[in-house]
Amino acid sequence: MAATYQPRTMAKPEVYPEHEAYWDAAAEGKLLVKRCEACGEYHHYPRMFCPYCMSEKTKWEETKGTGTIYTYSVMRRGASPYAIAYVTLDEGPSMMTNIVDCDWDEIYIGQKVKTVFKQSGSQDDPGPYVPCFTPL
Amino acid sequence: MSIKGKAYIAGAFEHPTRLAENKSTAVLHAECAKGALEDAGLSIEDVDGYFCAGDAPGGALSMVDYLGLNVRHVDSTDTGGSSYIVHVSHAAQAIAAGKCDVALITMAGRPRAAGRNGVKPKAASPNIPDVPFEVPFGPTAVNEYAMAAKRHMHEYGTTSEQLAWVKVAASHHAQYNPNARLQDVVNVDDVLHSPMISDPLHRLDCCVVSDGGGAVVVVSPEIAKSLKRPLVRVMGAGESPKGQMGGKDDFTYTGAVWSGRRAFDEAGVTPSDIKYASVYDSFTITVVMQLEDLGFCEKGEGGKFVSDGNLISGVGKLPINTDGGGLNNNHPTSRGGMTKVIEAVRQLRGEAHPKVQVKDCDIAMAHGTGGGLASRHGSATLIMERV
Ligand SMILES: [Zn+2]
Numbered sequence: 001m002a003a004t005y006q007p008r009t010m011a012k013p014e015v016y017p018e019h020e021a022y023w024d025a026a027a028e029g030k031l032l033v034k035r036c037e038a039c040g041e042y043h044h045y046p047r048m049f050c051p052y053c054m055s056e057k058t059k060w061e062e063t064k065g066t067g068t069i070y071t072y073s074v075m076r077r078g079a080s081p082y083a084i085a086y087v088t089l090d091e092g093p094s095m096m097t098n099i100v101d102c103d104w105d106e107i108y109i110g111q112k113v114k115t116v117f118k119q120s121g122s123q124d125d126p127g128p129y130v131p132c133f134t135p136l
Numbered sequence: 137m138s139i140k141g142k143a144y145i146a147g148a149f150e151h152p153t154r155l156a157e158n159k160s161t162a163v164l165h166a167e168c169a170k171g172a173l174e175d176a177g178l179s180i181e182d183v184d185g186y187f188c189a190g191d192a193p194g195g196a197l198s199m200v201d202y203l204g205l206n207v208r209h210v211d212s213t214d215t216g217g218s219s220y221i222v223h224v225s226h227a228a229q230a231i232a233a234g235k236c237d238v239a240l241i242t243m244a245g246r247p248r249a250a251g252r253n254g255v256k257p258k259a260a261s262p263n264i265p266d267v268p269f270e271v272p273f274g275p276t277a278v279n280e281y282a283m284a285a286k287r288h289m290h291e292y293g294t295t296s297e298q299l300a301w302v303k304v305a306a307s308h309h310a311q312y313n314p315n316a317r318l319q320d321v322v323n324v325d326d327v328l329h330s331p332m333i334s335d336p337l338h339r340l341d342c343c344v345v346s347d348g349g350g351a352v353v354v355v356s357p358e359i360a361k362s363l364k365r366p367l368v369r370v371m372g373a374g375e376s377p378k379g380q381m382g383g384k385d386d387f388t389y390t391g392a393v394w395s396g397r398r399a400f401d402e403a404g405v406t407p408s409d410i411k412y413a414s415v416y417d418s419f420t421i422t423v424v425m426q427l428e429d430l431g432f433c434e435k436g437e438g439g440k441f442v443s444d445g446n447l448i449s450g451v452g453k454l455p456i457n458t459d460g461g462g463l464n465n466n467h468p469t470s471r472g473g474m475t476k477v478i479e480a481v482r483q484l485r486g487e488a489h490p491k492v493q494v495k496d497c498d499i500a501m502a503h504g505t506g507g508g509l510a511s512r513h514g515s516a517t518l519i520m521e522r523v
Binding site for chain 2: 016019096
């Protein structure tokens with residue numbers, strides 16, 4: 001059973017106008033999250049309106065790019081195996097992601113991880129870079 | 137206002153097909169509608185309310201026109217596979233408010249004939265706010281439920297053996313259902329030795345892919361009492377969407393913690409009053425988490441609760457999914473809520489297979505979870521009684 005990361009084609013995310021800063025930063029290897037100036041809460045996925053208080057005063061903040069694995073699962077069936085996961089960022093919010101560049105038999109819940117950005121789409125049809133994680 | 141006692145389920149029909157290669161989805165809906173109305177002893181002219189969800193081709197407008205309905209109330213609420221449980225509640229509300237007297241709910245589809253399964257990543261649908269932040273990572277039905285299972289195991293010590301017992305119970309029931317997609321009895325080892333799909337879920341932890349559908353007819357008390365069928369009365373219902381909560385995700389519980397409480401409060405009963413429960417079984421883990429969240433056992437004790445045949449009719453304390461459930465019988469168009477209502481109605485009428493019929497089944501539940509446990513899902517709980 002293949003347990004080691006192998007590159008795969010990731011579906012391209014649609015870029016909405018309010019998320020351009022997020023994808024631009026991702027291309028530079030930076031993970032942004034939204035924080036609300038009205039209530040102080042971080043949230044993910046990013047919205048223009050804070051999901052906790054509906055304020056429009058949400059601002060991008062650059063994260064440290066580190067977190068811990070909340071849960072994960074290695075999909076063994078389909079075109080190529082991959083490890084889907086939720087990582088809880090050190091800033092607080094959790095996010096869906098993939099665990100990459102490692103042996104999946106060695107990963108575990110609670111493990112410290114850091115961002116690795118992978119380009120979505122294919123060589124012929126490249127898309128935005130998306131935040132994946134790998135063990136620290 | 138409460139819906140308690142305000143509406144009755146007069147007709148229920150499960151399409152016998154599990155593979156519909158030579159029928160369109162619209163035809164399946166029509167066959168289900170006809171079957172449920174015949175079961176009730178009503179005709180299409182009696183229908184004055186129509187309910188459907190996302191599986192209905194063209195939505196409510198196309199279906200009303202196609203079926204030749206003349207209705208004064210429509211509702212196309214979609215909460216994934218739990219939609220049809222929500223529809224029974226909404227139909228009861230509409231009947232209680234005088235908006236209709238005979239509500240027809242249909243669902244049908246043909247994912248199997250179309251070659252779909254739960255392993256293919258979800259399509260990148262445009263405009264949905266969450267999709268760009270998820271679709272690159274390949275969420276599917278099975279790996280989302282697998283992530284919930286993995287976290288549940290981490291926090292509560294739930295094991296793959298315990299999950300397997302849910303499948304074992306389903307297979308014991310399905311052996312008596314001639315229409316069931318899978319009819320062979322399996323044991324815990326069979327489940328554990330089936331191929332790993334997305335860890336920790338094996339192939340036999342997953343529901344079947346099947347074509348077909350079903351329909352139910354919900355009517356006013358006056359109409360119910362004029363018909364010749366056993367009386368199945370709506371006692372209470374609850375519904376509750378649950379999501380990622382802006383990144384404060386917790387995938388160890390489901391929206392059943394809220395929908396269950398609302399349904400029990402409205403019905404005025406407790407879990408110990410439930411003689412039979414249809415509990416959504418998209419995957420084995422779904423059952424374990426829902427039983428905890430509905431209050432049939434303590435949180436974290438679901439794995440122990442489902443073990444050793446406790447869900448098998450005539451053997452355990454809480455018989456569930458006596459038709460074989462989504463795991464063995466039928467999960468038409470990947471939406472299990474309709475068949476959950478139908479088997480609960482069979483049990484309350486005393487029309488389940490004699491080998492699985494629960495004795496003195498006077499109060500039953502149908503509970504559903506539609507969508508993804510590790511993203512967004514809609515929970516719905518319905519409590520019914522035989523009068
Ligand atoms: Zn806020």
